[in-house]
Amino acid sequence: MTESSITGLLESDCKTRLRLSVNGTERTVEVEPRRTLADALRDDCGLTGTHLGCEHGVCGACTVLIDGNPVRSCLMFAVQAADVDIRTVEGMASPDGTLNPLQESFMRHHGLQCGFCTPGFLLLSEAVLAARPDIDDAELREALSSNLCRCTGYQGIIDAVRAVRDAV
């Protein structure tokens, strides 16, 4: 086992100790190189809000923010995430449980039904609005087409994100 070091060859069956910064908290995990970031978050950090759907980068359920950008956590290995700022859905609500405006808006506008895709959509939406607070409707639709939802028909999700955009 190496000490929080990603130098040299990490053997396939050896676990490396990594420090991950998740929602502002440092967490130490011990993972094989093949451990995806999504699995490290879920199984090693116990943060099961990040969902895994397709596991090949298509559905977007596992979207997290890496240094503020939306990223498929199933397409990144944990060993690649040792020195970045990771944000997951668990970091969205306030510590006292008050929901983030996007979470509120998804509830109000039927932006979810079963909820499986919701964490990914929330983080994607947060990144999109942070980068482009005045994003127009067409570009918002294009951005939200990054992720898949099988319940809502998408219109509720679009309405929810648009409401937060327009409230700013």
Next chain:
Amino acid sequence: MKPAQFSYIAPETVEEVLAALAEHGDEAKVLAGGQSLVPMMNFRLARPSVIVDIGRLAADESLDGISVDEGTLRIGARVRHRQLEHFPANGLGPADGPLGSLLRGLARWVGHLPIRVRGTFGGSIAHADPAAEWCIMAQTLGAEMVVRSSTRPMRIVAAEDFFETVFTTSLEPEELLTEVRLPVLGPDWRVGFCEFARRAGDFAVVAALTALRIEDGSIVEARVGAGGVAGTPVRLRAAEAALVGAIPTPAVFHEAGLAATGEVDPSGDIHGSAGYRRDLTGVMVRRALGAESIPTPV
């Protein structure tokens, strides 16, 4: 699905990357943005036993830069799609022109936002999907790939010699693609693009890219290329021949489209029969030729 086991190395210098590739040969795969390689590993279609991650290399002008040098645009292999999408208008100075518009416009057609955040230009070229926008551009405009290894001198490979078949290039296992060079297009060039995909962000069923140089109202040079119709992106020489010497009109673009339909020999799959793709090629070429600017995906 989870990837099979692999050993991992993330060197800090290009020399160490090349040494690792030379040591591990075809057991190794280079990991850049991972947006094509990791899905294949998760499906276990790819099972490299060593991953050489170039993500920890110190910033390097050759790998990370976008610059113009005497009529040649150089794009570092590690430049992300997102950087090209947001490359400032006139970011190349006087050389920006049609090529700058093409780069910014095409970038938006690459996958979805989260894919563009991570995926790299060089990764897309080295992955060699025959329907990938950057591969179509490289083939159509006659790009040159700069390739390094620790075992022989740097070599420069023309696009037509680089793309061999689906997901297969002439890169040797010990080689690293470091840079792609494209000819700058002057203000007398006019570029166009048209893509048909089943859903936003999908790979193209068929896409066409066109570049015309127009002098005194006539087409004096034409480059027409398409993706999704063969194992590699293809130059459409018959369509080009139908354009050179002509005055650019809808009728001439229609003729060029017919020529394109006649010269491709696609195979069919679940997304479209061979005949459908052949017809679609002509339509994509005709629309790309008629485009006033690079269209947006939605």
